[in-house]
Amino acid sequence: MTKRYISIFALAFGLLLGTTAVMAEGPELPAAGTNIRDTASLQRGAHIFFNYCVGCHSLKYIRYERIADDLGLTEDDVMKNLNFTGGKFGDQVISHMPADDAQKFFGKAPPDLSLEVSAKGADWVFGYLNSFYLDPKSPIGWNNTVLPNAAMPFPLWELQGTQVPVMKPATPGDDPQIEKLTLLHPGKLSPEQYQQAARDVTNFLEYVSEPAALQRRHYGIWVVLFLLGFTFLASLLKKEYWKDVH
DSSP, X not given: OHHHHHHHHHHHHHHHHHHHHHHHHSOOOOOOOOOTTOHHHHHHHHHHHHHHTTTTOOEEEEEHHHHHHHXXXXXXXXXXXXXXXXXXXXXXXXXXXXXXHHHXXXXXXXXXXXTHHHHHOHHHHHHHHTOEEEOTTSTTSEEESSSTTOSSOOTXXXXXXXXXXXXXXXXXTSOOOEEEEEEEXXXXXXXXXXXHHHHHHHHHHHHHHOTHHHHHHHHHHHHHHHHHHHHHHHHHHHHHHHTTOO
């Protein structure tokens, strides 16, 4: 029995080391610094997503009406400024790109992004939005250091501008590696402004991944207050009950 436990422990430890090693091989991701309680950030992120991303990507697990309620927007705000798919206010956010066109342009249908942050993390999404660069060898002219050979062009290029890679000093026998990305042509936003825009989009997608988190945190405050009040009353009851017990 002891040998069996040792074997199980060794296997689990080996898997943990292997997972850590794989994670270490990936690119270092910047901290997204998101905050889904920042309503202004969520509104800006929604505006960018619906202007630059919804042409290809759906958010099938959320409805326009829910976005309006959670982000403090009116139906008129949403239908005029965010709804470019022709859907109704109570509809899910579904891209209007035909599946045949997606297959033709990208080789596969663009993924639904409803659970992107839940699946990969906010830092991954934020890093991905900051890591596109021009690549003449790519069929679409773009590549990405976080997701190499991503089958999509950079949707926010006019905001960030275009980046090119700076390669590490060549080592005989090793493949060329990218050291960093540098801005070749500026976009509409300054680097600092683009960082905030990428953070806003990531923040919006984090909210979309779990809209209930907004309500859960709100309710959490009241739950904590209830528990504090209950603890205080229980303490008074204890003192009253035991005051005559010696």
